[in-house]
Amino acid sequence: MNEKRKIRVIVSMIGLDEHTVGGVVVSSFLRDAGMEVIYLGTYKTPEMIVQAAIQEDVDVIGISSHASNYSQIEEVIDLLRKKNMNDVLVIVGGTIPKKQIQRLKERGVAEVFPPQSSSKSIVDYIVSHVRQRERELKKAHKVQS
Amino acid sequence: MKRETDYGHPIKEVYGPEDVAGLSYERDLGDPGKYPYTRGYYPEGYRGRLWTQRMTAGLISSAETNKVLKKYREMGERGGMCVICDRTFAMPIDADHPIGRKEVGVLGWPGGSLLEFETLMDGIPMTGQSVTLLSTCASGPLQLAYIVVYCQKNGINLSEIHGAATSYPFANCFGQCDCQPLDLDLKLFLDAAEYTIRNGIKMRTCLLSQHAQESGLNNAQALGVEMAMLNELCGLLVNERGLDFDDVALLSFELVSIGMRFFEEIAKMRALRRMWAKVAKEKFKAKKERSLQLLMAVHTSGRTMTYQQPLNNIVRATIETLAGVIGGCTAMDNACMDNPQAEPSELAARMSLNTQHIISDETGVADVVDPLAGSYFVEYLTNKVEEEAYKVWNDIEAQGGMVAAVKKGYIQNMVEKAMRERQREVETGERVIIGVNKLVIPPEDDFEIPIKEVKIEDSEKEARRIEEWKKTRNMALIEKSLSQLYKDAQKGDRFNLMPSIIEAVRVYATAGEIMGVIRKARGLSYDPFNMIECPFNFE
Numbered sequence: 001m002n003e004k005r006k007i008r009v010i011v012s013m014i015g016l017d018e019h020t021v022g023g024v025v026v027s028s029f030l031r032d033a034g035m036e037v038i039y040l041g042t043y044k045t046p047e048m049i050v051q052a053a054i055q056e057d058v059d060v061i062g063i064s065s066h067a068s069n070y071s072q073i074e075e076v077i078d079l080l081r082k083k084n085m086n087d088v089l090v091i092v093g094g095t096i097p098k099k100q101i102q103r104l105k106e107r108g109v110a111e112v113f114p115p116q117s118s119s120k121s122i123v124d125y126i127v128s129h130v131r132q133r134e135r136e137l138k139k140a141h142k143v144q145s
Numbered sequence: 146m147k148r149e150t151d152y153g154h155p156i157k158e159v160y161g162p163e164d165v166a167g168l169s170y171e172r173d174l175g176d177p178g179k180y181p182y183t184r185g186y187y188p189e190g191y192r193g194r195l196w197t198q199r200m201t202a203g204l205i206s207s208a209e210t211n212k213v214l215k216k217y218r219e220m221g222e223r224g225g226m227c228v229i230c231d232r233t234f235a236m237p238i239d240a241d242h243p244i245g246r247k248e249v250g251v252l253g254w255p256g257g258s259l260l261e262f263e264t265l266m267d268g269i270p271m272t273g274q275s276v277t278l279l280s281t282c283a284s285g286p287l288q289l290a291y292i293v294v295y296c297q298k299n300g301i302n303l304s305e306i307h308g309a310a311t312s313y314p315f316a317n318c319f320g321q322c323d324c325q326p327l328d329l330d331l332k333l334f335l336d337a338a339e340y341t342i343r344n345g346i347k348m349r350t351c352l353l354s355q356h357a358q359e360s361g362l363n364n365a366q367a368l369g370v371e372m373a374m375l376n377e378l379c380g381l382l383v384n385e386r387g388l389d390f391d392d393v394a395l396l397s398f399e400l401v402s403i404g405m406r407f408f409e410e411i412a413k414m415r416a417l418r419r420m421w422a423k424v425a426k427e428k429f430k431a432k433k434e435r436s437l438q439l440l441m442a443v444h445t446s447g448r449t450m451t452y453q454q455p456l457n458n459i460v461r462a463t464i465e466t467l468a469g470v471i472g473g474c475t476a477m478d479n480a481c482m483d484n485p486q487a488e489p490s491e492l493a494a495r496m497s498l499n500t501q502h503i504i505s506d507e508t509g510v511a512d513v514v515d516p517l518a519g520s521y522f523v524e525y526l527t528n529k530v531e532e533e534a535y536k537v538w539n540d541i542e543a544q545g546g547m548v549a550a551v552k553k554g555y556i557q558n559m560v561e562k563a564m565r566e567r568q569r570e571v572e573t574g575e576r577v578i579i580g581v582n583k584l585v586i587p588p589e590d591d592f593e594i595p596i597k598e599v600k601i602e603d604s605e606k607e608a609r610r611i612e613e614w615k616k617t618r619n620m621a622l623i624e625k626s627l628s629q630l631y632k633d634a635q636k637g638d639r640f641n642l643m644p645s646i647i648e649a650v651r652v653y654a655t656a657g658e659i660m661g662v663i664r665k666a667r668g669l670s671y672d673p674f675n676m677i678e679c680p681f682n683f684e
Contacts (some may be wrong), residue, residue, distance in 0.1 A: 016232040016248050017323035017593045021360060024561055027567045043324060045244065066253050067232075068204070068488055071601035095452070097486045098588075115452040115485045116581045119572060129408065 007130050008058040012040035012049050014065060022062035022093050022115075023034045029119040032061075035126070046075035053080075053088055059130045065094035070104060077108040087137065089129055093117065147575045150526070152365035152533055160521035168524055173419070177514040181422040183415045183527065185473040190514030191505070192537060192539035193672045197224030197275055197442075197476035198501045201255035203231065204488050205603050206610075209262035210254045214269055216491070221498045225275030225308065228265065230284055231255040236324045236673065237284045239657030243676045246608030251599060252488065255607060256284070257656045260614065262291035271301050275476065276308035277353060282330040283323035283660060285311030286337040286643060290650040292348060300540030302510040309349040309398055311337045315374055315547065318556045319356035324673045327551060329664070331381075332638045338382055340643035342392045344466050349398045349440065352378070358402035359448045361564030364413050365530050369537025370547075370556065371399060372420055375439075376538075377547040379429060385639075390429040394436035403469045404446040411517060412526035414441060420531060442476035449486040454580035455594050458482035462630045463500050470504055471517060477501060483594055490595040492493045608631065615655065624681060627662045634666030 011027045013020060022043060027037045038056045039048065053061055061080075063073055073092055080088055092104060093113040101112040110129065113122055148156045157164075168174075175181055178188040199222050214226055231253035233245040239257050240249040243590045249255045256262060256278075271292075288310040291443045296303045315328040316322065323330065333348070341348055354371035362370065375397060382393045399417065403410045421439040425431040445465035450458040459482050466479045479500060481493035482624050489497070505511050517523040544550040551557070570576035577583050626649040633645045642663065649659050661671040661679060671679035 015197050015244060016236065016251075018235075021320060021564050028565055029568070042322070063379045066252075067248070068597075068599035069248070071604075072247055093483050094646060096489070097598075098593075099596065099598075115580070116571070119568070125327055 006034065007058065007060065007126060008035045008036045008038065008056060009044070009060040009062055009126065010038045010040060010049065010053055010056065010058050011064065012052075013042045013044065014044055014049065014063050015067070016043065017065060017067055018042050018144055019064070019066035019094075022066070023062075024121060026062060026064065026093060026119075027045070030126070033123040033127075045101075046072050046079055050083065050085070052080040053085065058088065059133075060089045060091060060126055063090070063092045065092055065096060067094075070096070070100055073104060073109065074107050081108070087133055089126070089133070089142045091122075091126070093122070099141045146577050147570075148540050150287045150364070150409050150529070151404070152363040152530070154529055154533070158163065159527050162521065162551075164521050164525040165528070168528070173528075174518060174524075180426070180437060181419045182417045182438060184515040184518050185418070188514070190473070191470075191511040195224070195505060196470065196474050196504070197510065198222060198498065199225050199227045199369065199476060199478050200481075200489065200498055201227045201276075201279065201444075201478045203229040203230050204252070204597070205250035205599060207254060207261040209250075211265050211267055211269065214265075217494065224412070225439065225476060226269065227277040227476075228256075229253040230278070230280035233257065233599070234373060234656055235281045235322065237281075237287065237660050238673065239615075239655050240608045241615070242657060242674070243670070244674055245657075247601065247604055249604040249607040249611075251604065256280070256288065256291070257611065259291055259294055259650050260651055260653060262288075262295060270591045271296065271299075272305045275304060276348075277309075277476075278308070278310045279350075280312055281316060281323035282312050282320065282334050283349070284656060286333050286646050287650065287656050287659065289337050289341065289346075289348060290642070290647045292646055293346075294651045304345055304347065307347040307349075309351050311348070313350065313352045313374060313378065313397075315551060315556070316353065316356050318518050318551055318560060319360040321353070321356045325660070325664075326669075327548070328638075329667065329669075331548065333642070333663075334378070335381060335386060336641045336643050338378075338396055339386045339388065339641055342382075342388055342396060350396050351400055352397045353400045355400040355402035355444045357560070358404070359446060359616050360560045361567050362560060363563065364404070364406065364409055365533035366371050366537050366559065366563065367402065367419070368413055368417060368530060368534035369541065371417065372534065372538045373541040373547045373550070375399075375421065376424060376428075376542075381547075383429070391432055391433045391436045392423075394425055394429070394433075398440040398442055398475075399473070400442050400550075401469075401472075402445050402446050403443050403465045403472070404462065405449050407464060407468050408517075408523055409526055409530065409554060409680040410465070410468040410524055411472040412530050413525045414469075414474070415515070415523075416442075416531040416534065417441065418473075419527075420534065440475050441473070442478075443472070443474040445469060445477075445479040446479040450480050450482065451578060451580050452593060453487040453488065453588075454586065455482045456592055457580050458484065459496055459500070462497060462678040463504075464472070465505035466500050466504055466506075467510065470510055471515075473515060483596065486528040486594070486596055486631050488597045491596045492595055611655075618653050623649070623654045623658070626652050627654055627658060627681055628683045629667045630659065631662050631681075632665045
């Protein structure tokens with residue numbers, strides 16, 4: 001993978017969630033930080049999000065969630081595993097209680113950003129983790145060859 | 146920290162007579178109960194009638210929501226009840242829809258059929274209190290039909306019911322969406338409104354500038370958008386549906402969002418009363434005095450509640466509740482301390498209702514009408530927010546009015562720009578939020594509040610119950626009523642669908658079925674998500 005390739009991120013709402021403020025604001029500052037943002041908008045099923053991740057060859061899936069159950073986020077993780085796409089970083093933002101944050105992380109969500117998270121914390125997290133994964137992949141590639 | 150209003154107008158250190166030099170008491174304020182009603186509609190204020198003290202309920206199932214409503218009455222809810230719809234009924238799709246079943250009962254009441262309304266209202270009086278059902282535009286006609294049929298079946302005089310059951314057609318711009326196109330929403334809104342007025346039903350329709358403000362618009366923008374919406378919808382009902390303005394004027398109630406800018410929030414409410422009175426009198430030529438009085442309920446802002454240090458939210462809700470009371474509201478539901486985390490826990494709901502009671506019963510604030518009138522600062526702010534709101538409203542009119550502005554994406558752009566600006570202000574510290582960008586503590590030191598949890602199993606259980614129940618219905622009756630609805634829905638936008646919706650509701654057709662049939666008749670897919678086929682054949 002080329003080090004200079006722009007980081008590609010999907011930002012999406014999931015299921016019937018129609019609260020778009022978080023998703024729109026985050027998309028805007030990720031673009032400002034030089035990332036390629038594919039904003040999927042509302043009414044996206046886990047299947048649609050994963051399909052878009054394949055088509056768009058993204059590094060990160062960002063899900064904005066304002067809900068009271070999080071099963072569809074877990075479905076995204078399961079689908080990615082099924083398709084051997086473990087290198088895609090899944091991050092979630094929204095009104096999610098601490099206990100649920102812990103559960104989502106145990107299920108494979110890389111990080112959860114609660115309301116009022118700073119843009120810097122989100123951008124820094126994505127950049128450092130995507131670059132780290134790239135380095136790991138390179139290393140693995142070298143060992144193989 | 147900037148010293149300016151929510152809408153970016155600089156604030157001075159002190160205000161005096163020169164700041165309100167042109168103010169005429171008779172022309173611009175008037176005594177309470179007198180035009181232009183800046184000081185309120187009632188000379189006796191809250192002494193005559195206290196505001197309705199309520200909490201918004203709705204979660205998991207009709208039976209659970211019914212329990213919560215009863216609990217709220219014990220906790221001191223008085224004057225009225227308020228229910229908000231869940232994700233499925235918002236669209237509306239049925240609980241057993243492939244997407245719906247994952248989110249039944251999420252964030253609200255799953256009101257997918259008359260059965261659900263009957264369960265919701267079990268043991269709760271329809272009269273003697275206001276019944277407010279908040280939902281989306283598309284589910285509004287269904288809720289209105291539930292009320293009509295419920296009253297007929299239970300021998301309740303429909304004219305004794307008051308509250309609200311329908312909603313305005315622009316919420317899709319502000320994140321409170323159904324999944325229907327604007328032209329369908331607009332038609333359904335007009336049908337329900339016309340039916341309500343022509344049948345002398347007192348149920349109102351919600352016009353929520355609260356949504357606009359909660360999506361990011363500032364006080365002046367929210368006020369301007371509100372006036373543009375009122376102007377457009379009243380105009381349509383008068384001109385397209387041939388209704389009398391004096392009837393149309395009583396249809397809407399406005400849910401105002403009250404945020405943290407204490408004096409500005411009060412000024413906004415005073416300005417809204419004055420702006421509506423003027424437009425009703427001068428433009429719409431109202432003949433009756435009541436037509437000049439826009440009913441105003443308050444929702445204290447959920448957006449101002451913070452995830453971090455949630456106990457701070459009790460303080461915020463108190464300040465906002467106080468502003469709403471001083472501003473002169475008819476009803477109030479205040480946000481809870483756990484708003485950014487989950488649905489209200491019992492403790493959080495109790496705190497919010499207690500806040501209202503402490504203000505009404507301990508402080509003396511409710512004893513005097515419009516106590517801040519004559520304050521140089523508040524009168525200045527009232528004039529200023531009105532002036533700024535007129536600019537916003539005029540800009541929307543220049544786009545061709547609210548419907549045209551939504552079609553052009555003008556309103557959506559305004560919202561997006563405003564939300565980005567707000568994020569920037571918080572990040573730079575220009576807008577201080579305690580616990581977020583000042584006096585921050587590590588998450589592990591934060592106080593843990595109780596959290597109301599909803600699990601996927603709860604949704605699945607509901608989905609299965611509905612799936613089974615659907616099979617027990619008299620399908621011949623349902624098909625007959627839906628067939629009529631299908632025919633009527635092909636008769637053009639001016640043909641009112643309420644009578645056939647009511648008949649379908651009466652025989653327990655579901656929200657998903659009714660909306661699906663209307664969609665199909667209009668050449669849309671039966672299922673907005675294209676996952677299920679239409680189970681009926683009317684050809």
